[in-house]
Amino acid sequence: MQWTKENEQTVYSNRWFSVNLADVGLPDGRHIDHFLIRMRPVAVATVVNDAGEVLLLWRHRFITDSWGWELAAGVVEDGEDVAVAAARELEEETGWRPGPLHHLMSVEPSNGLTDARHHIYWADEGAYVGHPVDDFESDRREWVPLKLVPDLVARGEVPAANMAAALLLLHHLRLGQDTPPGRVGGA
Secondary structure, three states: OOOEEEEEEEEEEOOOEEEEEEEEEOOOOOEEEEEEEEEOOEEEEEEEOOOOEEEEEEEEEOOOOEEEEEOEEEEOOOOOOHHHHHHHHHHHHHOEEEOOOEEEEEEOOOOOOEOOOEEEEEEOOEEEOOOOOOHHHOOEEEEEEHHHHHHHHHOOOOOOHHHHHHHHHHHHHHHOOOOOOOOOOOO
């Protein structure tokens, strides 16, 4: 049941993404035209403090006209290390510089349409360095108790699937009964 890409051509491109059209061969021999979006990797980061709170942004997304909690995120620049990009985005969007980052997970948020990969990191310490440079990215930045994450997700207050998955995993790893507190999720 594997689909095969016979060829692919760019229909539109800019510095953020390209829209491509692929000729795809199906297992039964038929061919279909399939649009796809090629994107640069996205780096995501947060901090969980000693009080068991996670640093979140409350923001509006105009595309879906929705408000919700998110982690700081942005595109990895050409030649930039993904973890370095995650730390940079966290500082630019929250004013907090993370301590050593731990890889939490990498996800493909919509792999039927795009090749986007989101790489999510967390730190168990951070230092406030000043007002965020990109304060326009969110309405506010808050330390939210990690224990509230499942209820926030259930109420739809974390509408982005990648953010919900990351926060639920972080909740499980940090607050799960079988996992001692401290560094989890790998280096």
